Amino acid sequence: MDRASAYEAEGRRFESFLVRCDDVCVSFLFVGGSLGESQRGFVTSAQASLDVFGMRLALSEAAQAGMLGEVPVGAVVMLGNVVLGAGGNRRETLLDPTAHAEILALRNAAKTVRGWRICDATLYVTQEPCAMCAGAAVNARIRRLVYGCPNPKAGAVQTLFQIPKDERLNHRVEVVSGLLAEECGVMLSAFFRSLRASAGA
Ligand SMILES: [Zn+2]
Numbered sequence: 001m002d003r004a005s006a007y008e009a010e011g012r013r014f015e016s017f018l019v020r021c022d023d024v025c026v027s028f029l030f031v032g033g034s035l036g037e038s039q040r041g042f043v044t045s046a047q048a049s050l051d052v053f054g055m056r057l058a059l060s061e062a063a064q065a066g067m068l069g070e071v072p073v074g075a076v077v078m079l080g081n082v083v084l085g086a087g088g089n090r091r092e093t094l095l096d097p098t099a100h101a102e103i104l105a106l107r108n109a110a111k112t113v114r115g116w117r118i119c120d121a122t123l124y125v126t127q128e129p130c131a132m133c134a135g136a137a138v139n140a141r142i143r144r145l146v147y148g149c150p151n152p153k154a155g156a157v158q159t160l161f162q163i164p165k166d167e168r169l170n171h172r173v174e175v176v177s178g179l180l181a182e183e184c185g186v187m188l189s190a191f192f193r194s195l196r197a198s199a200g201a
Contacts, residue, residue, distance in 0.1 A: 051146050054078045054124035055180045058148075061088035061101060062126045062187055068093055072187045075101035075125040077109035077118060077142075084121060085109030101125060102133035106140050117141045126184040128155035128177070134163035138171050146176040148184025 054076050061074025065088030077085040087104025109118050122144040128151035156163045164173035
């Protein structure tokens with residue numbers, strides 16, 4: 001049994017986090033190195049649709065955070081088409097400076113796989129992670145990080161620091177930026193606009 005199948009069996013216990021994508025994607029995504037050239041193209045497009053799927057889940061986590069009055073950022077950890085963990089920003093709710101969406105999603109994923117190494121997984125997050133969360137992705141041995149909009153004031157993936165690519169660290173994370181960036185950014189700017197409106201009222 002490969003790691004994905006093992007995680008999937010565990011993941012089923014976390015029903016609120018488990019959402020399945022199209023089964024056609026799965027059977028191709030986990031075939032791995034035996035794929036021919038023509039099938040590799042399919043894997044690429046399957047990966048792209050899984051990425052959109054993961055980011056849409058992260059966006060729904062962000063929306064839920066926003067409804068609680070939190071800055072709307074959401075994150076999801078997936079292994080292939082299996083959701084291992086999800087989380088939305090809860091800094092205000094939990095009175096916790098570390099309760100960023102990514103940290104909560106990684107903690108949930110670690111519980112699902114019963115270990116702190118979440119190898120081969122992808123972390124989806126609606127906004128470019130800060131230094132703490134980019135560091136957490138490295139520490140969790142996340143393979144890919146996919147984020148939506150940039151974070152001009154705290155981004156530690158490309159904007160202010162490039163933690164996932166820093167060769168001095170013992171693990172590197174592949175980065176895909178700008179996925180559904182507009183939707184992710186609009187959610188944040190709408191939140192801050194309404195905050196300013198209510199402060200001015
Ligand atoms: Zn963070």
